[in-house]
Amino acid sequence: MVWQACPVTTQTQARDPGLSAAEVADRIAQGQLNHLPPRSGRTVxxxxxxxxxxxxxxxxxxxxxxxxxxxxxxxxxxxxxxxxxxxxxxxxxxxAKHTLDSLAVVGEARPRIRRDGVARDHARDEIVLDDVIEVGPGDQIVVDGTVVEAEYLEVDESLLTGESDPEEKALGAAVMSGSFVVAGAGAYRATKVGSESYAAQLTAEAAKxxxxxxxxxxxxxxxxxxxxxxxxxxxxxxxxxxxxxxxxxxxxxxxxxxxxxxxxxxxxxxxxxxxxxxxxxxRLGRRNCLVQELPAIEGLARVDVVCADKTGTLTENGMTFGELRLVDGGGEAEVAAALQQLVAADARPNASMQAIAARYPAAQQAWPVLAKLPFTSAKKWSGATFVVPDRGAQNWVVGAPDVLAPAGSPVALEAERIASGGLRVLLVATAERPVDDPLAPGTVTPRALIVLNQKIRPDAAETLAYFAEQRVQLKVISGDNAASVGAVTRSLGVVSGTAVDARTLPTDAVEFATAVDETDVFGRVTPHQKRAMVAALQSKGHTVAMTGDGVNDVLALKDADLGVAMGSGAAATRAVAKIVLLDDRFATLPHVxxxxxxxxxxxxxxxxxxxxxxxxxxxxxxxxxxxxxxxxxxxxxxxxxxxxxxxxxxxxxxxxxxxxxxxxxxxxxxxxxxxxxxxxxxxxxxxxxxxxxxxxxxxxxxxxxxxxxxxxxxxxxxxxxxxxxxxxxxxxxxxxxxxxxxxxxxxxxxxxxxxxxxxxxxxxxxxxxxxxxxxxxxxxxxxxxxxxxxxxxxxxxxxxx
Incomplete structure (x- = not known):
């Protein structure tokens, strides 16, 4: 299978130490602080x-x-x-103001600011002009700035510009508050703070x-x-x-x-x-539920369709490593070494890579990296091109088996069989092309399957039963393998029907809307498909709530009649959602x-x-x-x-x-x-x-x-x-x-x-x-x-x- 990938280059320069303590104090004295409107909109x-x-x-x-x-x-x-x-x-x-303000402090994005060469999390109000702010996947750009470090940095600006494709950000590129990082890592220098930044307007609207x-x-x-x-x-x-x-x-x-x-x-x-x-x-504040827009309380009462992401909503956010299944008699030592190198090369690992790192910690001596491609929900895979000692350049990739492996191949069928039991499966493979090649990965050679365990939330079944009793339709839309998603939903005993692979959905808008309205479980859904599904359901006269925690949920959360984010999710999801479940308890929704x-x-x-x-x-x-x-x-x-x-x-x-x-x-x-x-x-x-x-x-x-x-x-x-x-x-x-x-x-x-x-x-x-x-x-x-x-x-x- 050939996957079309956008060429992404890495650009780095000497690490900027950020402002010194004296420079920060000087800017505070000059009033160049990121003062934002009151979180609850009105003063006493x-x-x-x-x-x-x-x-x-x-x-x-x-x-x-x-x-x-x-x-x-x-x-x-x-x-x-x-x-x-x-x-x-x-x-x-x-x-209500006191409750809203105190909860907003917990739920708001905490940017990572680098000062005197050390990066620490700070409150958004503590940013000063010229601060250097580090970002990674899922992080929100909280003030306007200029990129000073970029490692395969891609930023989604669709909430501001309407452009659907993420933008690659090179050194010197401008970034605007209200956008969010979808891949890579980097840092930017704050050029506009306080009322001059778009973040001031965003905050005033998001938590009013x-x-x-x-x-x-x-x-x-x-x-x-x-x-x-x-x-x-x-x-x-x-x-x-x-x-x-x-x-x-x-x-x-x-x-x-x-x-x-x-x-x-x-x-x-x-x-x-x-x-x-x-x-x-x-009342909802006592349940660690932050209502960022007051009518949201009324809005969820009118909702007749809840679109829920599987990971972080029905299942717990983290995963545990299950087992490594070698393919075609490959050597475990070689695969393990490659995984350790992939872990070492990933500056901002996602939940899957964190589970792999728990079994295969980052290598002490890293192989030279010629190219990297971070994971995104649209591609469903990530990888790196290494210079392997005594072997030369090798392209190692990790991702969805049904995306990387040829359809109908033995490894794809085995991965599908494992996933049908509700487990998450990743394929480790070597690729024909360097990962930054526009036609990467080209032909892949499967080396092993990684089986990850995902834990269903103990309150998920009860919550879904409540929605069914109240005649609120549930749609599970996930980026994971359709068979795995279907197994999880069936185990909850509420959602029935066969899980549909979103890649097979019709492209015609009318047929697409009909298919989405008639189906309950979807797998392999891209971020833009999630957004399209919300719009399709709304076109059918439904009032739609969307729950999610990852950067791939941001667009759908923004467009839904009611966006509900998890407190431990990406900062960007919390920023656009109208309700934030600070303790990640899906079971709070019935109380809302x-x-x-x-x-x-x-x-x-x-x-x-x-x-x-x-x-x-x-x-x-x-x-x-x-x-x-x-x-x-x-x-x-x-x-x-x-x-x-x-x-x-x-x-x-x-x-x-x-x-x-x-x-x-x-x-x-x-x-x-x-x-x-x-x-x-x-x-x-x-x-x-x-x-x-x-x-x-x-x-x-x-x-x-x-x-x-x-x-x-x-x-x-x-x-x-x-x-x-x-x-x-x-x-x-x-x-x-x-x-x-x-x-x-x-x-x-x-x-x-x-x-x-x-x-x-x-x-x-x-x-x-x-x-x-x-x-x-x-x-x-x-x-x-x-x-x-x-x-x-x-x-x-x-x-x-």
């Missing part, structure tokens, strides 16, 4: 400012000032929302605490925009009507106006969304899915409550304007209404476990229940008000009217909570019952009657209010069933789990 001051100076807080503050001017302090209780909203938002985001690009937050913002347009005209009309009421003094008009406007503001919806996301970051589903499912419940409240408040205000009557509530009444129908229940529901599968169409589903429920509650509350109001302007008569109307509102609104809390578990039933009991206490306890201006003395009015409240509950129950039948919403009354 930004967080405080963003949570205090909000549009909702501004509206509530103005209304609070007007209410306090009337001297009725108890009616200003809604002002506590300003403090609560700001304090809770600040505390939770600071907790943000709520953007989220279907959930975009949906909430859409709802809020509509509410704002409704609130403005209705609010202005309410102010005019209340200030022109004949029996009202200015104080009563202001209180009525505030009572109408306060419940129209969805003050807790954004807060609870932010809190839910922030708590997700904290759980957090995403908790956020999406629970915020949808909460949004139903808030939207219902805003709709019935706006409708009530509009009806009051049309009938030109006094608003039926004081601000304190709408405050206590929110306590147990929305506020406390919404907070508890937003934090509870939720494993419901995420579905698109958040806004549509919220409107399906929230809009008609709000209309029902608002209409029946206003009807109650018209039936029980009198012309008696006395305080007692007005309080009795308030109380009966409030009773209708609370009964109907509590039933909205009752249907939103489904499917029931014991604690959700208890939550609804506690809400009703709390209101029963507030309405009947003389102390609360006094401070909340309630009077249940008019039995006829109370009977009317309670009866219409029950009618509202019946209608809302009917709406829940009708929505399920018409829109296909799940009608699960009681949870089976």
């Amino acid at each position: 001051a930004d967080i405080v400012r963003a949570n205090v100076f909000t549009r909702i807080n501004a509206i509530l503050a103005v209304l609070l000032a007007l209410v306090l001017a009337t001297g009725s302090w108890i009616n200003g209780a809604f002002g506590l929302l300003i403090i609560a909203n700001s304090a809770i938002g600040i505390i939770q985001e600071l907790r 605490f943000t709520l953007v690009k989220s279907e959930l937050t975009q949906g909430i913002n859409s709802i809020l925009k509509v509410i704002t347009w409704v609130l403005i005209p209705v609010g202005v009309a309410t102010i005019v009507v209340q200030l022109t009421q004949a029996h009202n003094d200015w104080r009563r008009s202001v209180l009525a106006m505030a009572g109408a406007l306060v419940p129209m503001v969805p003050e807790g919806l954004i807060l609870l969304t932010s809190v839910a996301f922030a708590l997700g970051v904290v 899915v759980g957090e995403g589903r908790r956020v999406i499912g629970n915020i949808e419940r909460v949004a139903n409550l808030f939207l219902t409240k805003t709709i019935y408040s706006a409708l009530l205000a509009l009806l009051v304007v049309l009938w030109r009557v006094q608003f039926p509530f004081l601000p304190i009444h709408v405050t206590i209404t929110g306590w147990f129908t929305i506020g406390i229940p919404a907070f508890l529901l937003s934090l509870a476990p939720n494993n419901e599968q995420a579905r698109p169409g958040f806004v549509r589903r919220v409107l399906q229940l929230g809009l008609p429920a709000g209309i029902v509650v608002g209409t029946l509350t206003f009807i109650t008000y018209l039936l029980v109001r009198t012309d008696d302007p006395s305080a007692v008569a007005m309080q009795q009217t308030y109380t009966a109307t409030l009773a209708c509102l609370i009964v109907a609104a509590t039933w909205v909570l009752a249907v939103v809390a489904r499917p029931y578990r014991w604690w959700r039933v208890g939550l609804v019952m506690l809400s009703l009991l709390a209101y029963l206490l507030i309405f009947t306890w003389p102390f609360t009657q006094s401070i909340f201006f309630l009077d249940i003395g008019n039995r006829a009015a109370m009977g009317t209010g309670l009866l219409l409240g029950v009618v509202g509950a019946v209608l809302i129950e009917a709406l829940w069933w009708i929505r399920g039948k018409v829109f296909g919403a799940p009608l699960v009354f009681w949870s089976r789990s």
Whole structure:
């Protein structure tokens, strides 16, 4: 078999010792340090400012000032929302920032900087201008620079330029931050640091605490925009009507106006969304999971296909040497000597070469090297051309048997048989051509097969079973031999079907996408094929997550809807991934899915409550304007209404476990229940008000009217909570019952009657209010069933789990 290889030359010069300690100190004094943006995107001051100076807080503050001017302090209780909203938002985001920052320090790339002739790992922020930084396969270029040492150095710049082929970097060549090394080794001198380097922009985007690009937050913002347009005209009309009421003094008009406007503001919806996301970051942080982009929590909950690399994901990253099987009676001493020389010539060995080195350590006296070719995932082999004592030049190669050996040859068939047992097999051979020849390796002479053992992660089977149970399809795409990959996946007992060699896949884009969609296991996949597979699955309408740890996974991780990297993997994979599993535990992914589903499912419940409240408040205000009557509530009444129908229940529901599968169409589903429920509650509350109001302007008569109307509102609104809390578990039933009991206490306890201006003395009015409240509950129950039948919403009354 002939493999087309790009000629790569080695260029070296005298080893640059790097900066001295004095030179480093001088550059730090001049501010030539690699200062980067905060890892979590916002400073403490930004967080405080963003949570205090909000549009909702501004509206509530103005209304609070007007209410306090009337001297009725108890009616200003809604002002506590300003403090609560700001304090809770600040505390939770600071907790998330602390978690994100501390984990980012662990998960970020640590460049190897050479100073005073000694190379050590440093934090990225410690780089100064003119530092010499060493790199090898999988390392990310963290600042812009110029190559000062190059040994077969190849850099992939596709994330920056879109060019698919790696670039050979010779001495003096420029390298840009954001690219990564795919082969060879070398060093470069930093020419741009801090804000001048592309790394500053990359870091700001990769580890930013943000709520953007989220279907959930975009949906909430859409709802809020509509509410704002409704609130403005209705609010202005309410102010005019209340200030022109004949029996009202200015104080009563202001209180009525505030009572109408306060419940129209969805003050807790954004807060609870932010809190839910922030708590997700904290919870996952405790599991050593770094969420580099906040919407990633939501993203994995929407994923329906997970593409997993085998090595480092299903199997542990390292391998152990199994055995050396000689071919055609070759001499073990000769092969062992060649392996020791290959180990000595490899400055940055991969996992396979490290396993070989454990059995055959680097030779003490190295043979002269005429040429080297590092391993890349695209070639599947590496090698060196040596000057062997007493024998002259010899070309030794190590790589995939099905790439190096002729198809159907005895050695290829034997390697395939061994690999079918789940073992990894490499071929050691001598080649016809020097390794830097464009037509290398030419004809190869097999000398031995190397058998490596790979250990399956103990939690892999359980994790894959979880995804299967949750109807998340798994695709195993690996660069290893297809038979070996198939054996590993079959041993896990989850993925079935024959493993397909990716080299046999059709080249036509449509046929390729169909083949990828219909097959679960692939071997011999090149890095660019991995990227193409992700795109193919996305073209079929799938939301794709990609997991990986090697440099060959970078492109696919970047293009996937959600990239998940292993903490011990290449720095480049951690840089482009949205989630990093710092302890390499694939079993953490179900917890990420759980957090995403908790956020999406629970915020949808909460949004139903808030939207219902805003709709019935706006409708009530509009009806009051049309009938030109006094608003039926004081601000304190709408405050206590929110306590147990929305506020406390919404907070508890937003934090509870939720494993419901995420579905698109958040806004549509919220409107399906929230809009008609709000209309029902608002209409029946206003009807109650018209039936029980009198012309008696006395305080007692007005309080009795308030109380009966409030009773209708609370009964109907509590039933909205009752249907939103489904499917029931014991604690959700208890939550609804506690809400009703709390209101029963507030309405009947003389102390609360006094401070909340309630009077249940008019039995006829109370009977009317309670009866219409029950009618509202019946209608809302009917709406829940009708929505399920018409829109296909799940009608699960009681949870089976």
